[in-house]
Amino acid sequence: MIRFSKLVAALAVLPVLAVASPVLADSPGQLTGGSNTFMVKNLTQSGAYANSISATCNEEVQYSVRLHNAAYGGLTNIVVKANIMSGNMTAVPAEGASQGTTGTATVSLPSNGSIAYVSGSSILHDVNGNVIKTLPDGITTAGVNVGNLPGSTTEFVNFKAKVACPPVEQPVYSCDALHVTSKGNRAYSYTVDATAKNGATITGYTFDFGDSNSVNTTVNNTTHTYAKDGTFTSTATVKFNVGGTQKTAVCSQTVTVSTPTTPTPTPTPTPTTPAAIPNTGAGDVLGIFAGASAAGTAAHAIVSRRKRGL
Secondary structure, eight states: OHHHHHHHHHHHHHHHHHHHHHHHHTSOOOBOOSTTSEEEEETTTTOOOBSEEEOOTTOEEEEEEEEEEOSSSOEEEEEEEEETTTTEEEEEOTTOGGGOEEEEOEEEOOTTOEEEEOTTOOEEEETTSOEEEEOOSOTTTTOEEEEEEOTTEEEEEEEEEEEEOOOOOOOEEEEEEEEEEEEETTEEEEEEEEEEETTEEEEEEEEEOSSSOEEEESSSEEEEEOSSOEEEEEEEEEEEEETTEEEEEEEEEEEEEOOOOOOOOOOOOOOOOOOOOOOOOHHHHHHHHHHHHHHHHHHHHHHHHHHHTO
């Protein structure tokens, strides 16, 4: 009799358990959070997953989103979105944000670096690492729908990103040209052209005039007067600071110094003063004319007699 009573009591409990089970199955799912919800690792360095890592130029990293539905009820159309620049991730099912989760995973980059999603790298895995399906791109923009997640199930969304850095411009420094200009009387002016960029700076100049004279200066021009004629090789040495290291570059120019010969001036001829004509009056002129006429008459008479044989 006692055994029968116990059996009846046990059977009376069974309907209650049968009614409770469907209630649990129909309850909404819930994605759990935690430090392992969103993690990242450096693939290039074969690093382990962590919430914060570092990566440098051209290195590849892999992110992992853990989707763990701790409830009995399923979740549908879970949209996963990650902002890899800020390091924030959200996973929101169609049932609402309250059933979703968030996470943070950051990558420290070089000062000139950036990080970008690797196209075609989003994959959905099961808890054992088996590939469930390849996901479309978009996880780092509008988000990607990974589908449904049954209750008491864990899946992972993995995707890759790569660090990019612009090419580093090397310092440029050079001595481009030395200009020499004659100023007359063996005096010359010197100007040097030089280039310094991408971190290189000019710290000074040395001008060597080739006659055992030189000058140090912080400006790119100077003057010099040679003591004698000749041909001299002048140089300009430009001094640079390149990343804390002293560098130099040299320009040269050949200078031919000659003093122009002063031509001897041609003497100016002394003008000849013509003799003065005698100042004769009218009487003197008549006397001269009369004398000339008489002489002419006499000469004519002599010639006439000779012709006649007299």
